[in-house]
Amino acid sequence: MNDIFMNPFSDMYAFAGNSGDDTSSSNNNENPPNARKKLSDALEVESAFGTYNKPPKLMAIEEYSRWAKKFEDWLMAFAFPSWKSLKNGYDAGSKKGETLSTSDEIESFVAEQKCIALLFQSVREDIISLIEYSSSKDLWEKLKNKCLGSKEIVKNKKKLLKKEFDLFGCLKNESVYKMIERFEQLKLELARHEISYPQDELVDKLFDSLPDEMDWQYYALMLKNTIKPADLTVDLLIERLESHELELKKTYKVNHSSYQ
Known part of the structure; x- marks a missing residue:
């Protein structure tokens, strides 16, 4: 049994055929x-x-x-x-x-x-x-x-995943980008085991997981005060957090540039 299915009618295979005689060697090697x-x-x-x-x-x-x-x-x-x-x-x-x-x-x-x-x-x-x-x-x-797994194994997996969600937070010296990657992976595992959390709980978990640095805490407070809770989704929050981290990195590079 082949591991990959091939659709013979797909346009993706059009490149494999010849519509006429080749006039140059470049046609055979084009891209x-x-x-x-x-x-x-x-x-x-x-x-x-x-x-x-x-x-x-x-x-x-x-x-x-x-x-x-x-x-x-x-x-x-x-x-x-x-x-x-x-x-x-x-x-x-x-x-x-x-x-x-x-x-x-x-x-x-x-x-x-x-x-x-x-x-x-x-x-x-x-x-x-x-x-x-x-x-x-x-x-x-x-x-x-x-x-x-069996019902008992699935039950135990769900318990562990819920515990992991409860304890989730930013690790020492971890970037917010890396933290978000771990959060997305955890969300995926939760979905695989049919565990769901409402948007507001996911948003709160991300806010609570941010580093203790004052810059991040001020930024989190600003987001909470400027965006209505009903409009603040996980995807929007992640977008804002990643954008803010990029701005922090740019500011750091400018302030520590050797050309100053």
């Missing part, structure tokens, strides 16, 4: 790195989001939560009977294909087999190959348990 990067980017997008013919692909266990939502959405759009089989289970039990007689039985059987095939096509082989299953629904649930 090959850019063309390869363009193709690589297109394949990466297709692998992540799927295409009309191919579902999105799970390449790493850590990406399961985001992939699962995309896979279900794709299945509902392009293979709805298979999605019903995935969610509700295959109601014909262990009946073999050759014993089916009615059109409804055959349609259910085909939808079930297609769902299993799509799952194996979508998930990296070493993640899914050793899972024993009795139906597509059973395979789906066992894949989830393998990627996210």
